[in-house]
Amino acid sequence: MADIGAVQERKIVVAIDEGEESIYALTWAIKNVVSQNSSNDTIILLYAKPQRAVYSTLDGPGNLFSSDVIMSMEKYSKEVADCVIEKAKRVCKDLQNVKVETMIESGDAREVICDAVEKIGADLLVMGTHGYGVIKRAFLGSVSTHCAQNVKCPVLIVKKPKSS
Amino acid sequence: MADIGAVQERKIVVAIDEGEESIYALTWAIKNVVSQNSSNDTIILLYAKPQRAVYSTLDGPGNLFSSDVIMSMEKYSKEVADCVIEKAKRVCKDLQNVKVETMIESGDAREVICDAVEKIGADLLVMGTHGYGVIKRAFLGSVSTHCAQNVKCPVLIVKKPKSS
Numbered sequence: 001m002a003d004i005g006a007v008q009e010r011k012i013v014v015a016i017d018e019g020e021e022s023i024y025a026l027t028w029a030i031k032n033v034v035s036q037n038s039s040n041d042t043i044i045l046l047y048a049k050p051q052r053a054v055y056s057t058l059d060g061p062g063n064l065f066s067s068d069v070i071m072s073m074e075k076y077s078k079e080v081a082d083c084v085i086e087k088a089k090r091v092c093k094d095l096q097n098v099k100v101e102t103m104i105e106s107g108d109a110r111e112v113i114c115d116a117v118e119k120i121g122a123d124l125l126v127m128g129t130h131g132y133g134v135i136k137r138a139f140l141g142s143v144s145t146h147c148a149q150n151v152k153c154p155v156l157i158v159k160k161p162k163s164s
Numbered sequence: 165m166a167d168i169g170a171v172q173e174r175k176i177v178v179a180i181d182e183g184e185e186s187i188y189a190l191t192w193a194i195k196n197v198v199s200q201n202s203s204n205d206t207i208i209l210l211y212a213k214p215q216r217a218v219y220s221t222l223d224g225p226g227n228l229f230s231s232d233v234i235m236s237m238e239k240y241s242k243e244v245a246d247c248v249i250e251k252a253k254r255v256c257k258d259l260q261n262v263k264v265e266t267m268i269e270s271g272d273a274r275e276v277i278c279d280a281v282e283k284i285g286a287d288l289l290v291m292g293t294h295g296y297g298v299i300k301r302a303f304l305g306s307v308s309t310h311c312a313q314n315v316k317c318p319v320l321i322v323k324k325p326k327s328s
Contacts, residue, residue, distance in 0.1 A: 010196070028318060032174070032288070033197055124196070145309055154192060154322040157312050 010035075013044045013122040015113050015147075016088045018080065021128030025158035026091050029126040033156065039097040044120060045088045046103045048112035049081045110146045117151045126156045174199075177208045177286040179277050179311070180252045182244065185292030189322035190255050193290040197320065203261040208284060209252045210267045212276035213245045274310045281315045290320045 014029060016022040026045075034041050065073075085102050092100045105112045117125050129144045148155040178193060180186040190209075198205050229237075249266050256264045269276045281289050293308045312319040 025318075032318075142313070145313065148312060148321050149306070149309065152323060152325065154189075154196075154320060156318060156320045158318040159316060161316065 009040045009042070010123040011042050011044060011120055012124045012126060013046050013113075013117055013120060014088070014126040015046050015048070015109070015128075015143075016084055017047065017109070017128075018084055019128065019130060021130055021158075021160045023087060023091060023128075024160040025126055025128035025156075026088055028158045029156060030092065030095065033124065033126075034095070034098060036096050036098060039099075041097075042099040042101060043092060043095075044101045044103055044116075044122070045085060045092075046105070046113065046116050047081055047084050047088075048109040049077055049104055049106045051106040051108070109143050110150075113143070113147050114150050117147075117153060122151075122153050124154050124156060125151055126158065129157055129159050173204045173206070174287040175206050175208060175284055176288045176290060177210050177277075177281055177284060178252070178290040179210050179212070179273070179292075179307075180248055181211065181273070181292075182248055183292065183294060185294055185322075185324045187251060187255060187292075188324040189290055189292035189320075190252055192322045193320060194256065194259065197288070197290075198259070198262055200260050200262060203263075205261075206263040206265060207256060207259075208265045208267055208280075208286070209249060209256075210269070210277065210280050211245055211248050211252075212273040213241055213268055213270045215270040215272070273307050274314075277307070277311050278314050281311075281317060286315075286317050288318050288320060289315055290322065293321055293323050 012029065012034065014022070014026045016026060030043075034043065081104050085104065089100065089102065092098070103116060105116060113125070113127075116122075125147060127144045127147060129142070144155075144157050148157060176193065176198065178186070178190045180190065194207075198207065245268050249268065253264065253266065256262070267280060269280060277289070277291075280286075289311060291308045291311060293306070308319075308321050312321060
């Protein structure tokens with residue numbers, strides 16, 4: 001059997017987005033995985049902000065969007081990011097002996113999450129899932145499936161029950 | 165935020181097979197998720213035994229396999245199951261205050277695991293992953309991906325690092 005060594009310090013990356021699903025996943029992980037008896041756990045709240053290119057593509061060569069509009073969109077995007085991060089931080093506010101950090105990166109969520117997990121050297125990645133149906137999942141792909149297949153560390157996928 | 169309630173008793177299903185990957189996943193889960201301070205966790209070691217139909221197909225209408233051969237194959241299959249379960253139980257032997265149960269079911273691993281998780285009412289499913297490459301995964305599918313997409317409870321996928 002492989003010796004995985006004693007767990008000393010754990011970096012737990014929790015991917016959060018605008019959905020309730022990721023807040024549920026964070027809450028579940030705090031209750032079930034995060035150790036509140038020691039000061040060895042660090043939770044990193046990671047938010048992937050849609051990148052500027054999304055707007056640029058819409059804008060196109062015709063420069064339909066004025067710089068005012070682009071600035072408004074960027075302001076909105078930043079406000080959403082701040083709001084999501086604040087909401088997630090509130091979930092963590094009662095944690096004792098656990099460090100909570102935040103990280104906002106721009107780009108496709110799948111790439112942002114995989115890159116961040118590697119860069120941080122995470123011990124665990126926690127993700128919610130939107131629970132798309134079979135058809136939608138087949139066409140859209142799934143962020144959680146992609147990350148589960150591509151990151152090297154353990155991945156905890158938490159599905160929000162329909163009843164709650 | 166959804167209230168997920170206090171964790172009282174947890175049923176943790178760990179899918180095990182012949183590979184080192186599932187033993188690594190079990191070990192990781194014990195060190196990182198299973199609570200050894202309370203007697204509220206039950207680990208259910210679940211093994212999916214290839215079903216009889218596999219041999220029947222090989223046998224075909226020509227009855228190439230005598231009943232002796234079929235009996236030998238079934239005996240071998242049972243011995244493999246016992247061996248895998250024993251190996252997993254040894255990993256759990258030092259656990260204090262944690263109940264360990266075993267479950268062997270015949271059938272396709274994906275169906276066996278999804279059915280068992282639902283039947284048991286598991287709070288968490290833990291799985292290893294063989295880490296197939298992109299091509300192999302695309303054609304063969306992946307037990308862990310299938311289960312992550314289909315079970316209702318949280319799923320922890322633990323990939324064995326190449327170095328260990």
